[in-house]
Amino acid sequence: MTTAVKPVKAPNTPPLTIPRPHNVLIVGVGGQGVIMISKVLATLCQEQGFEVKQSEVHGMAKRGGAVFSHVRFGEIVHSPTIPEGEADVLLALEWAEGMRWMPYLRQQSGTFIADTQRIVPPFACRNRTRGARTGYVGETIQTVMEQVENSFALDAMGIAKQLGVVKAANTVLLGALSTALDFPTEAWKSVISKFVPPQTTKVNLLAFDAGREWALGFDRESELRNIKDTRSLHQESTVEAGADYSRVEITEEWCKGCDICVKFCPERCLIMNEKLIVEMAEPELCTGCRMCEWLCPDFAITVHTPNHVPL
Amino acid sequence: MLDQAKTPFEIRDYIRQQLFPHFMCPGCGHGIALRALLWAIHDLGIAKDDLAIVSGIGCSGRIGAYIDANTFHTTHGRPLAFATGLKLARPDLHVIVITGDGDCLAIGGNHLIHACRRNLDITCLMLNNEIYGMTGGQVSPTTSSDRYTTTTPEGNYEPVFDACKLAQGAGAGFVGREMTLQTPSLKKLIQQGIAHPGFSFLEVISDCTEIYGRKNDLGESAEMVLSQKADFRSASYGMIADEVFQPRNVKTGVLYKDDRPEYAQAYRQKIASRAKK
């Protein structure tokens, strides 16, 4: 996704006078900047004279874990959280997280803005067997754009990279977000300037402009026709997981029963038999990690995997 | 040269299978070190015919025989001396010395420091298990403080050698340390050491389970291997780690590297300049 040529129409902007609170849901994974974006937005809303409630969940996230932040603003806001189906804007910093929160987007009028960046979270790799399918979402940009009328999928990182500062990707997203909310551009920039390090102000404001310009110039119809990114990490594995896949060959005559493999196996597949020789007890649990092979001082274990990946 | 090999590493292509199972005790770390060495050789694409393994005496000295290459099991403490002659006479061979803490630092200490100083293109793999295993478990220059051996019945009271500091101080062009627990990292370090054009000194943290482990109640093989992690950490941790890891304060990884002229190269240059006069 790159910057479009020229603006065609402004995206759907909600009227600010409506009594109900306006809801922005920002989602992503740890380390991306969900909290930073929320803070900018909340500060902006407050400066514009609205009541703001921001609630976030990030405690267990660390790097790579899911993080989300609810920002609600309006004349009066009671509840801090956005009910399902009532987010006016869903801003996803990571594709799969965006998909996961899709039910929260208000049908018909909701705006979906997503960075196309993909970060496969640890829980998506729960099946640790080599070649096993990951749990990453299957929806492609195309399917989402076809289903959600107000959808924007942009490569914020790519745009930031063109400006020479990869770290400004979040500001690019703020620029895109600004087109979905009816605040003055100068107000956005003023708040952003307060949040970013002084020496990066200039480039961040450029990034904001770039994001905003990209969103204003976004032509859904032509994008749909020319879509190139059909990636889906939800890949079908051609190889069955489990024992048939990773086979542990044990040369009994070479095993001296030192027990290292049994104790080191992360899946506890191996046991010592009554002859004090290692034996494969739970072949279906074997992930082919090769720990036993590497640490066997007697070369008695060979792990066979069809796609041997040398380190 | 560090490019990864195209074919998968099959350890049986590199060992003399007819000699297996090898003679080492159950759980001996030297076997793991041997795997890492062979793996590195494979990944470097070194032909077995071009490989010369020179070892000394002791448990470490015996593992060379299991490698399907040109192997030389020499005298106690002297493998570096033999290797110096071999490498100078045959610069086409990759000469790798396998030695132990006693072999290399005690009886062979003089050869080590001078091999470092000369910086001849040899890779010296010192398997440190902190003990003279072959002779039944006597104290070595790297036996940790207070550890029991058959010659320190009240616990070791002698200070310990830091072999890597010694090698660096003596002028080795490449110095590194890794534990057998981290087999892939060990392999990578050995690979870098062999690729380095000059003398590379690599200390491998290995375990003597049957003698040292028992005598000091260090647990079974797996416990001993795992305990390596508590004592060592990567050189890349840098200064902060120095304060955290007080007890042994030993780093792993590539500890030192320079591009001082290699000995044979310096020799040839001098001779060439003499010829011109």
Next chain:
Amino acid sequence: MSSVQNIQGNHACALAAVAAGCRFYAGYPITPSSEIAERMSVELPAVNGIFVQMEDEIASMGAIIGASMGGAKTMTATSGPGFSLKQENLGYAAATEVPCVIINVMRGGPSTGMPTRPAQGDVMQARWGTHGDHPIIVLTPWSVQEIYQQTLRAFDLSEALRVPVVVLIDEVIGHLVESVDLAKMNTGNPVERKWADSSQEDFQPYAHTEDLVPPMPRPGDGYRTHTTGLTHAENGFPTQDPEVANRVISRLLQKLEHHNDLVECVNQSDCKDAEIVIVAYGITARAAQSAKQQLQGEGVKVGIFRPITLWPFPQQTFSEAIANARLVLVPEMNAGQLIVEIERYRNDSTRIIGLNRYDGEPISPQQIFNKVKEVLQDA
């Protein structure tokens, strides 16, 4: 232009080594052998050879064995204390059958002794210095010319028989300058090692070949053999099987006897009808030569038996040489070393007498003359 030149014994030794094809020298400075190292450091690079001064005597011995295992003809030089230090690795070379040449320019002993003074105190050490039964060849030249010849021969024997060869030089000859025609003595046809060229499959590096000297596998030629100082079977790998051990060690010990025609080298004069045979080697033999002329002038039937190859001792030839002798005199610059070996081959009617000196001075012709006269008077 004449090729005759005035040259020191130690220098002649270095030139002979290069002429023999020596291309690797490792050494450690020690009086009175240092001139050999110095000359080698000049000569070797000129022929694409390698000279390296190692950190100690042990390393020098290790390095030459290592270089020889790689295929080079190699040499080191030392003197008594250094020779002691080399013994373990010397035994390794004997056991693994790696050719190499060791020059020992003998000095007065024991211990540091008299570094600049001559002696012949290393005769027994040269034979039995390293532990265990082992084959070894020891040569004892008596002139600068012979240093050259015997150094050439040392390489030939070492390469042909895969055995370490020690050249025992007395300090006197090592530092002696004589006029020598080197070009004339250089055969220009040095012996080359027998390299393995048979099938690599099931290759036996220590096979029991007919000549008892198995061809040596060269690293890089695809044999990928194991070399160890442990007692090894024909396949090169360690063994503790008594039957195999007996077989392989026996071959090792019989090797030199089997090639006695190559190994033995004796210079004897007038022994056949001699009443008195003087057994002498090195510089002492020169004194004996002079004494002999004096004695013969007085009508004494005297001969000289000079074992140039000192070890293995030429026992058969010696027994024949003293068949008619009443007296065997063994002058040595030590407390009596070769005489112990000689006594093993005496016949009942022969008296064996030593003439010994270990004060750092060579034995003079007059001493030998006097000793013979003295013994004759007693008889």
